[in-house]
Amino acid sequence: MSDLTGQHLVRGVDHAAFPTFDPAATVAFYRDVLGLPVVHSICAAGWGPEDHPDFIHFFFDIGNGDRIAFFYYFGLQPSQRLDRGDSFAQFGSDVPEYFVRSRHLALHVDSQEHLMEYRRRLDASNWPVEMQIQHETIESIYTHDPNGYFFEITRALRPVTPQEDLDANLTIDALVDIVSSPGHTLEDLLTRKAELIVERAAGWQEEQERAGAAPSEVRA
Amino acid sequence: MSRIWFLDVPENWTIIDVASQAPATRLTRVGPYVSVESDGPLVVDRRSAGVRHAIWYSCVAGLSDSRITQWDKDTLRIEAR
Numbered sequence: 001m002s003d004l005t006g007q008h009l010v011r012g013v014d015h016a017a018f019p020t021f022d023p024a025a026t027v028a029f030y031r032d033v034l035g036l037p038v039v040h041s042i043c044a045a046g047w048g049p050e051d052h053p054d055f056i057h058f059f060f061d062i063g064n065g066d067r068i069a070f071f072y073y074f075g076l077q078p079s080q081r082l083d084r085g086d087s088f089a090q091f092g093s094d095v096p097e098y099f100v101r102s103r104h105l106a107l108h109v110d111s112q113e114h115l116m117e118y119r120r121r122l123d124a125s126n127w128p129v130e131m132q133i134q135h136e137t138i139e140s141i142y143t144h145d146p147n148g149y150f151f152e153i154t155r156a157l158r159p160v161t162p163q164e165d166l167d168a169n170l171t172i173d174a175l176v177d178i179v180s181s182p183g184h185t186l187e188d189l190l191t192r193k194a195e196l197i198v199e200r201a202a203g204w205q206e207e208q209e210r211a212g213a214a215p216s217e218v219r220a
Numbered sequence: 221m222s223r224i225w226f227l228d229v230p231e232n233w234t235i236i237d238v239a240s241q242a243p244a245t246r247l248t249r250v251g252p253y254v255s256v257e258s259d260g261p262l263v264v265d266r267r268s269a270g271v272r273h274a275i276w277y278s279c280v281a282g283l284s285d286s287r288i289t290q291w292d293k294d295t296l297r298i299e300a301r
Contacts, residue, residue: 135275136231137275158230166252187283187288190280191283191284193282194255196282197251203251
């Protein structure tokens with residue numbers, strides 16, 4: 001048996017699951033508007049020690065064999081609604097909008113043409129695009145699905161370079177290092193990260209060159 | 221001495237240029253990073269760098285013995301700690 005220790009073995013999203021109280025609109029949005037095929041469903045009677053209702057668990061193909069899935073529970077009513085949120089969680093007016101929007105699903109497309117095709121489909125539906133944002137590295141469209149889930153489709157304007165992977169790792173190591181100190185700030189992180197750059201960046205570059213990596217887009 | 225670090229990606233090039241064009245600055249490369257240091261404060265004007273907000277507000281990779289005293293839509297200012 002091969003030694004799997006330390007190997008990166010997972011292969012993408014099998015499924016990410018969300019509850020729905022409106023399966024008809026959910027099917028309309030994902031299957032009919034976006035064109036994501038229904039690829040699996042489970043019709044199940046409730047069982048178990050809890051008072052579990054009968055339910056349907058249904059899946060849409062989001063590309064690469066990955067899936068988004070929903071649960072529809074027969075007879076379950078939404079709990080008391082607060083001001084904002086979605087079918088899973090609601091938030092009062094004390095919770096900032098950026099926090100409410102922080103949890104979202106983003107699907108990937110390969111080109112602007114493909115992004116604009118999804119924009120066209122959404123704009124012709126009950127769930128038109130609410131925002132289209134392009135900056136130097138990505139372009140995204142956003143809407144909310146019929147369950148209130150914040151939904152994004154995005155494309156990269158250029159491939160991620162190897163040095164950005166290094167940079168991401170230094171950022172995260174710096175974050176882990178400073179996050180237990182009380183009152184930590186972005187400036188604390190950037191200070192720690194500069195130390196990590198000095199410790200590791202030159203060695204990383206030498207390793208890249210030894211491995212014969214094609215020089216990434218680095219200015220001389 | 222104030223010293224700021226940037227990752228060498230195309231989006232940051234004009235920012236690095238503007239930061240290092242100020243008098244008495246020194247530019248050092250360490251792996252895929254570039255640092256710009258100065259005996260006095262380092263000031264970068266966003267419009268001179270010609271970058272929009274998403275890049276502007278994520279362009280700093282690190283700070284050595286320095287602190288950010290201004291980082292708004294117009295100016296990034298770094299001073300010795």
